[in-house]
Amino acid sequence: MSTPIVEARNVSRVFPMAAGPIAALRNVTLRIEPGEYMGVVGPSGCGKSTLLHVLGCVDVPTGGDVLFQGRDVGALPDAERSRLRLREIGFVFQRFFLLPMLTAWENVELPQAEAGVSRAERRERTKELLAYVGLSARAGHRPSELSGGEMQRVAIARALANRPRLLLADEPTGELDQATGDQIVGLLDRLHADGTAVVVVTHDPAVASRARRIIRMRDGGIEEESIP
């Protein structure tokens, strides 16, 4: 068996709150293989987004280990984890989180510049990505001039900027209508087909059904795992 891209071993995440600690994740064990397409579903507050944050090195587990390509992420300093997110992981958020003062082109170019890609390579890659998401004609537009679906497509292009091995999408269609959501899901399908491992957190069964493997969560743990 090949090395999984990311592996969670008995991972727990507890949030200390004034009213008492909340266990968002309880002993979760999970492997994401290269090129896998996984959906994470469950009721609101079951720990889906927390799981995504832990897998994506955005958050550090309280207990257990997270290994990214065999490396223990918990032992890495913050700067190393940032580098990991920059070069190996792509994030897509429900609320897009595009930088409002940058154009679509500049938003997609930003992670590449940060990773030290040369100007010529950035130009090529950005052009390629915007064409991939069907927004070549809107490259010079700012987020405020784009529709919700267009913004999410730019966000996906940005997430792919440094050719990550893993794409994590947290409710990518949460703020979009059905038709636009379908476009986004179609894009994710295409990414998977091109070899990128995709993990989608969603409460929408229609979105989840596109995944090759579905994890159902409840109360911070994995309740069920199925292959549709």
Add this chain to the structure above:
Amino acid sequence: MNLLNSCAPVESIQVLRSLRFAWLSIVRQPARACLAILGVAAVGALLFDMLLLSRGLVLSFRDLLDRSGFDVRVLATDAPPFTGPRIADATAVTSSLAALPELEAVLQIRVRDAQIVEAAAEPAGPRARLDRVDFIGADPQVRSMWTIVQGEDLPDRPESAPVLIVNEHLARKYGITPGSELLLRGRCESLSEAVPAVRFRIVGIADFPFDSTTARTVAGTLSWAERLCAGEGQDRAEMLLVRSKPEVGAFTAAAAIRAAHPDLHVVTNDELIERFSRVEFSYFRQISAVLATVTLFFGFLLIAVLLTVSVNQRLGEIAALRALGLSRSRVSAGVLWESVMLVGAGGLLALPLGAALSVWLDAILRTLPGLPADLHFFVFEPRALYLYLLLLTVASLGAAVYPMRIVAVLPIAATLRREVVS
């Protein structure tokens, strides 16, 4: 194929990117940025002026003293010049000092009160009143403490006819020119009868460095200063002005004078400046220090609050950048550059504003009664500019500390979650 460049971008490029980011963050909120810059400019102008004021008087006073051409003063006591008792046996003391090898010149100054009895032109006004004047008696053979602007100086040979130098204010008021005549009567302390008036011929008009704008000053020979009051207070001088030899210096000259005449009070220009700085100018030093501190704090507070609120409004964005892989230091640096840019822009704008403000404030303060017309309160020196730039730099760095900390310790996941929920 991974097209990533495995080498980290060079530092300079990172700095440029941070700068660009900071610039974009600033210009996306133009109203806020303009207000911040204007606020910094206003307080920066005041800060700059207070730095000018902190040493302005001292610099200006030093310049006036140096212009007089003498670097040591001899008085009877340590009272400020012209306020204490006179030096007795002034002629003998002057001769004694002139013989000291450390000294280049000694000028005796006697000041008498006089009144204009008759002038070339009556002063304008329905109830013209003939003015009192200060009559300075000095030895014309020694270089004088005034500067001739029209006509000639007092003749340096003994002159039987009474001749006079007048200051520019008197010349304007009475329409006096070289060749005019002025009839003066001494205002004598101990004489109960009026003394005879003396008719003087004006040989020149001069600039007296310590004259106020309304001062009425004339200068003549020592003998005529005495004759105005029929010799009353004979051989007593208000002050002796001394010029040390360049190779000796004022300090050594003063020591020599003290050794020769321990009963006299000797003060160099530096010592006089130090005394005035400590006593007479004390108010202005204090107020400049207080206002400089307050304005600096105000500017710091403005930028700190503005940046903190701005960062707090962009937490989701910042968390997303961190999630994308931008490092803590990278994002914090952006905030720091924002602070530097805002304070820098405001600080630069403050310089011409401060210069204009200093002109206005200087004009107000120069109306203080009795001040020399050439004395200024706000005087530019490079030191003030360097200090100003240093203080602004410290303020901009200090203002960014807290917002940078917010960015540095921002919990990415919790912030993203909060943004979704909100």
Add this chain to the structure above:
Amino acid sequence: MWFDRGMVTPRVWLLLATVLIAAQAPAGTTVQPPESLPGILLSRQLIESRGLRVGDVVRLSARRGGQGARPFRIEGTYEPTPDPMRFAQPRLEARLHLPDLIALTADPSDPASGDSVTAINIRLQNPSDATAFARDVSTRLPGIVARPTRAPNDRTSTFLVLERFHLAIAIVTVIGSAVFLLALMVMLVDERRATVGILRLIGFTRGRILMQVFAEGALIAVVGAAGGILFAFATQGVFNRFFQWRYDTALTFVRITPEVVWQSLLLSVPLGIAASVMASWTLLRQQLLALIRR
């Protein structure tokens, strides 16, 4: 001339010119019994700086070298009237009976010097006659300057100039503060963009929202102004105590008067309200969709 010699009384001249020989006559060696010596008063500052006490005998001279020194007995101490023109100068003063002062300072070679004083203070039966009396004296005695104590003079002009200077500083400070206030208000109002958008969506008119903003702004301005005035009262004490200690004087340097309080309120409250309304109006002017769109 730069310095008006008439400003300085013989008393001060004596101090500035005198080498105070505080040679306390040792017990048993005084030539005269202390009780028979003429008495003087010394300022508190002089007593403290020289470590003297009431009852001590000191010798005063009008000459720097100490020639012609005469013994006096310290009969008491006094607190000099605070003089704002001389607050930075140490008040090392002595008060003598006039005949003693003249005897000490008269020039033997000048018979007239024993009969001259610098100033004569006069108390009139009817103080309102001061101006007329002064004019009459000046006319009758040429060479004499007679001036009512309440007449404007250089000292008054000095403080008028300083008042203008302070006012100029205050104007600049107020401008800077107003800009600061406006910047803060713009930021705070921007945070309420969504709230304002929703209110407008519901049906609130611009005027209605502006009234709300006005009320909030007025409340914040009044509370802020009151807080500022309280802070000023607190720092007033700190400033005065510090500078009184620093210069060893009883002068009051900062005083918050009712007039100052009213001026502060009249400036700060309208500015605060205006800043709040101005900042809100820039938001309310925008189209509804622009308000609710992220």
